[in-house]
Amino acid sequence: MYDVLQETIEELTADDQMFAISEAEVRGQTLKVWTHAPANLREFWLSTAGHDDKDYLVYNDERLTYTQAHEKVARIANWLRANGIKEGDRIAIAMRNYPEWMLSYWAIACVGAVSVGVNAWWVADELQYGLEDSNTKMLICDQERLDRLTPIRDALPDMQVVTVRCAETPAWAAPWETVVAAPAEMPDAQIDPDDDVCIFYTSGTTGRPKGAQLTHRSCANNIVSTIFGNLSQVTAVGKLRAAADPDAQPTPPPEQQASIIAAPLFHVTTNNCGAQVQTFLGGKLVHMYKWDAGEALRIVEAEKITSFSSVPIMTREMIAHPDYAKRDTSSLQMFGGGGAPVQPDLVDKVAKKGRNASPAQGYGLTETSGIVAASFGIFLEDKPGAAGRFVPVFDVRAVDTEGNPLPAGEVGEICIRGPQVIKGYLNRPDATAETIVDGWLHTGDIGYVDEDNFIFLVDRAKDMVLRGGENVYCSEVEVALFKFPGVKECAVFSVPDDRLGEEVGAAIVPEEGATFTAAEVRAFCKDHLAAYKIPRYIWITDTPLPRNATGKFLKRELQSTLDVDDAE
Template sequence: MHYAELKQAWAELTAPGQPFEVEEIEVRGNSIRSYKHAPPNIRAVWLSTAAYADRVYMVYEDERITYAQAHQRVNAIAAWLWAQGVRPGDRVAIAMRNYPEWMLLYWACVCLGVAAVGMNAWWVTDELEYALKDSAPKVVFCDEERLARILERPAMAADTRLVVTRMDNPPEGVLPFSEVLSRGGDMPEVQVDPDADACIFYTSGTTGFPKGAQLTHRGCVANLMNMGFSGQVQGLATMRANGIDPAAAPAPGVPAGLIVTPLFHVTANNCAAYALTAAGGKMVLMYKWDPGEALKLIEREKITAMSGVPTMAREVITHPDFATTDTSSLLSLGGGGAQLQPDLVAKIDSAVATARPNTGYGMTETCGIITSVAADFFVDKPDSCGPAMPTFEARCVDDDGQTVPPGHVGELWVKGAPVIKGYLNRPDATAESITNGWLHTGDVARIDEDGFIFIVDRKKDMVLRGGENVYCAEVEATCYRHPAVAEVCVFGVPDERLGEEVGAAVLLRPGHSLTADQLRTHCTGLMAKHKAPRYVWFLDESIPRNASGKFLKRALRESLKVEDAG
């Protein structure tokens, strides 16, 4: 394999004077790695795309928006926000499906130095209310479905301005989005601090409510450059290894990406949308995931890249229409949010003649990717997620925080420009997760002799369901709110489609009865639907515990059979 060529290309691209030159800087009292020639903030990234004026920027069903139109609308939104008194350091919430307005609002916010708060569109009213109170946005932009939830409890948005998209006759006191655009205006002149909050994305909480991760402009720009670096360094190494002169290689065409995961996550926003936008590419949005519809869009819009959670790639290549659909435009197919199973890496590589498999490993807390791997390197090490990008230091540590020897297993810690500032209003959670700039990923890993990282287990008590983190403690706390539940233990159950599903072992109180469907209904009334247990086992005796009183989760999981679940 081409690991010597990879090492050489890496050194060349990060050398002094080169675009990906890395420097050590001090941020928040810690010395971190950052790109020396990075744009100063996301505002600069967005404004640079005005050069692509005539290109199509976004496609949604029968709507097509050019870069020129997008800039005109972003300017209008920013001017309206400014007129409302929204200033750098304030927050604006976005609570809607993947409509084109999502990205237009996002760019307007970051251009003003205003933090865009991504609201999870799957949240039930309790979760939405918590996040609105936690982030205290000056304005909430929402769609009709989210507006209905907000209006269930008007007090949750009493101090905010409500604007609704795609609704002709909104209730009194709610402004239609069309009115924001109709006023027009120019982009206000604002100096944006690189270490200001760019956006706040909520991650599932271990004890009930989610935590608002504060992603900075510096971190988001570094993530964008990390993705660009990954493609260049692996491409350069592969070409040299195959005897191809990089100077003679054809220039890449204009990318077209299919966005198939929610924009309130870093996978779709910071990774897919950022990369497409910065390159002047086309972003194709879907109302909801449907593999058959995805294939039609790949053919119609000449999609070059689709990156979702692994199950989406699997559903595309196994769909009945796959063989009769023109997928020759695809250059990469893969995903993040969960590890691609090794068999899927090989299947992607063989199923689509033009496309190579790719994946990235990352977190909300790192503004996107930590590692990235594609093509020959991914096929050679299909159970790896690739090397850490240049703006990261990475090490594996033992339970005392001491670095373990190379090749040994330990919790992965990373430090660098993309690590978040912290969790909004949660200094305790920030201190627990970040030590002197080092982020504790909660994943157990090893790093091989080539610097490639292998995730071998999860230290956090968490289920990774279709790219969504579901914390077992949160589900357990919700189950315990049902009067019939005496004991409950929640854990992950392997699932071919979603990676993992949520399972729950339950002991009922004497004299009480409960069915699996009743428990699920109880849970979905209090939390997002994807967190509710898919598998429920009712036990006849108390859940086994260890000497310290903790449930023996692994032993319990191994003793229960899926076919016996409700």
């Protein structure tokens, strides 16, 4: 079957095909790129106007067509330009998954400005850091983020603010209604493919998140890569099924592609690989205010959702929900996940219970602007432990500790080179130089590449917890814990969790004479960390934590010896 997949890839990437591959100079490197990828996201967005009266953005009873969305984006872009926004200026978006998120994103891209995707979980201290680090000129926020901004407003006196769905807009901000009242005239913009289009923050090992600089080229290539990763395997699966049963009738295409926007839009999984790809296809994006598996199943039935791809726990909860058997999910063609590994048992569950849907997963990073590899249907079932086959504009290899490439099947650090690799980390030249070496992105993921060009991950070199698709870097949590009075030692590590994959655990040694409870520690953390970063499992012990010869805590020893039943 893998020879059929390779044959399909070669056919689809031929010089006269939509997925032709060529070479381009990208910031001093000669890289493979998708020949027909848009030059920038302004060009991409404008090209989608032809989807006309198809539904585009749906939220509760609100519904916008592509024509209506294009009019609003033009109005927003015009207002931004009239209010001093120039190419390269940074505008932060801080809100739930409202339709205004994507409308703002496209308008910002169209004027050549840069979207800063603010993590909606951030507390005031984290929000201030992100806005200052990115030198944000304007913030577009909803009521919850406005409430967090208000106490720190004096620290950001020159930043313009736009409010979305707020009960009352303060005098120092502009309401959304004013923005969309501007004339529907799209202003001009001069945009280079390697200009920044977006900054997404990814947690850093130094205790503060790093702003990853995604470019127009990297995002445009990711749109094509995501479509290719799925289409190449869907096409190969179709060939294999036709060969096995020549009389079988192919499944007719849906009237319109449709997806649920469930995970946050400040992630590349949802934004770049979900929303942007569906926009290219003329698909419908159905936004959820917050995650609820039962509500998601209702939406699948009501809106004829064709693909659901989010963090795997959401797929798991939908299949396990008591309403799953009652709802019509026959429109689903793909049921999968990204942003975290899809466990083999979940692949099997989707294959058996997914009705018309096939299991799927993608592997990528913020640092690759989205997808690197994909696995679908029988390929995922045959290699359930694989992250996916990497798309052909990437070069991927495993290297040893000295950076030497390893043969197929040998385990090392996964390194990636291609047009989707970020420009770097904002204001972090040292971190950029450490992560991107001679054009190769060092992912920190430990694994191997097999003879079929599928990536397998076996471990993570980076010290982090992957909690329901959210990266929680242990050092950031440790920094917060050490601020708590009376903490002598602490080590933060991952604890396996059936629902979220991993949870945050912390072992704490108090100073002599200090006494406190886990509840007091968590209450303290609420002012210093987003809720998902606060340790669920806390062990408070008088025994010094185990260390190696260099003084580093032996976290694997803690993971193997501490019993979750003993945690507070």
